[in-house]
Amino acid sequence: MSSALCAQDLVKRFRNVPVLNGLNLDVPEASVFGLIGPNGAGKTTTIKILMNILKATSGRTEVLGADSRHLGPSDLKHIGYVSENQEMPEWMTVEYFLAYLKPFYPTWDEARAEELVRQFNLPRGRKLRHLSRGMWMKASLASALAYRPRLLVLDEPFSGLDPLVREDLIEGLLESAGETTILISSHDLADIESFASHIGYLDRGRLQFSEEMTSLSARFREVEVIVEPPATLPADRQWPATWLRPEATQALVRFVETRFDPEHSPGEIRRLFGKVQQISVNPMPLRAIFVTLARSTSRTA
């Protein structure tokens, strides 16, 4: 599968403060790639460099096969960008905003624009400055979806929105998924989980992992082991590096297995704990995976 977006050894420093430390990222075409990570991980900076809004200190980035440092009008005709922090022409009404943008895009689909206005229930005659945050974000997204971009980049689009608006936005996005590659950075992991095909976890300026959502969900498991009391954790050198956040109470040991394999993992558990009374293995939601990773990496840091 070819890449819609890629970054190689990307470094960005703001006045000698490193934000990105050799980031490598690959977003496959036609994927919905969720870029997650704690605050200050470098998600927005990565996106701004990919969109040629910021210059990287070093490294290489490509967007739709073009060097992102040279993204020009001909490339931007096929790219949509929506960010919670964008400054919009607030004096424009929704209708005028869409009409104004139309001539910039040869692929502008008037019927699709009409459909999005209806679907998002946008008030055509209202100025952007008078829209609620949710409506404002919908208008922004509609203006990016109406020309059926090949790539859609969304920076924290769900931040501060109520569940209904999120649902509307996701619905709008899902209709474009498939024909459009979507890169979305968000803290709203439950929402991302519902439609992302790939996940990248960014922390301290590096991509800690990047993989398909199905594979990620399959390999992360919360494991509870009931042993004969008192439960003790094996010595550090015996504790596998893929087992995170270990906890032990009287007869219970709990941890997160990050490389769960139904054939080998139970045997490994039994080998380490000796007399095991019961092993229960539970799938984890993305949010739990994110918290586990964030806490583990902050502890190692």
Next chain:
Amino acid sequence: MRQTLHILRKDVRYLRGEICLVLVLGAVFVWTETHSPDPWWVEMLLTVAAGYLIARLIHAEVLPGDRQFWITRPYGWNSLLGAKLLFMLVFVNLPISVAQLLILLADGFPLGSSFPGLLWSQVLMILGVSLPIAALAAMTSGMVPFIFSMLILLAIGFGSQQMIWSPRPLWLRQALQWPAGVEWVRDSIAIIVLAAIVLSILYMQYKNRRTLFSRTFALGGVALGIVAYMYMPWPFAFAVQSQLSKPRIDGSSLGIALDPSSMKFSASFPQHGLQHVEVDLSIEVGGIPGGFDLQADALAATFQGPDGRTWKSGSFDFSSPNKDSNRQGVVTLHGTGLMDPSFFNEERDKMVTLQASLYLALFGNARAKTIVLRDTPVNVMDGLQCYSSILGDLLCRSAFRWPNLLVRASVGGANPNVFTQFISYSPFPASMHLNPIETRLASASTLSTHEVTIIVSEPLAHFRRDFEVRGVHFVDFAAVKK
């Protein structure tokens, strides 16, 4: 081009209120110019409104920053810049030039002869006002930083103007004050340099949005420009002037000669708080052929004491030359310059040598026309209109600039009075003013007469005479100024 027009239409819609304001102020400007004696406040309001409109126009697509929606949209930088420039032409310069045209027509100036001035006036306004404002707006992220930067620049400009007339520091005043005749050379260089800086900034900002680099470039360029403006030697401008104006008469063959022995010298200074010493020089010039008039444009003087200390003067100001009625072809020139008091006090009892270069202009081809004075302007010649004020002052005016002619008025057969000795020899048809009419006052009362003869002479040659006077003894001439 389609994108340019599309952005232009959007900007017109966005700024329709501001456009109306400029148009209304333009109309008020026309009305007041043709009905009021000194509508400076309208000019000021129109300038501020036009500047505000330009800044708002540029800020419609703010260039510094990383959050603007338009930077991730397929805008072509040249389309965007083109739209902004086209807007400025159509909604700032065009209304102003129409207002100027209406004023000229209402005041009876012929359209044909005013047209070059009208066009040149707009060229100067674009290069000297509109584009610098646009460049400043292109480096600022909103109206607050724009106004703040504008106020700083205005304060620097106003401060420089004040320094020209302030006695201190003397070196700065001497550096800034140029002979009026050739000041256009320095102003033209300044406008060219300014235009080069602002066009580079607009190009860099619209193409690459490298704001930090643009700001550094602007600051560096302006600082270098100010230094160059201050230290540009004015004698060089006379060399340029001599090169540009083909002499229609050879000044060296006319036998015009200075008589250094006729030189009179006086120095006066304030009794308390010595700030500068005023040096007055008068010198006779003879051999001026009949039908010609001589004007002194400037004098560069170097005083050298026996101890080797020197004082280089700035340009001396000259009043109208006095003709010697008993001696044909002889005039006395009167010039005033300033001297550093420390040099004066050090050398006051010593014999000082003066080395000087006197820059002269010879006027001829005189034409005269007698008109019946009215309180409304009468077309005279060479684009001049003259009239009498209620107080009996004789006033003449011309479109866009005072002509580079020696204009004199003879009232009731008396010796002609020169309207102004500050004649710019600029070859350009307009100076940078919003008001398209420049008026000058003659020091002659018209209360006792109804007729006046206006005489105009053309500059035929610019030339320089060097001379040296030894044994100047300051203390002999010193007088305390009360």
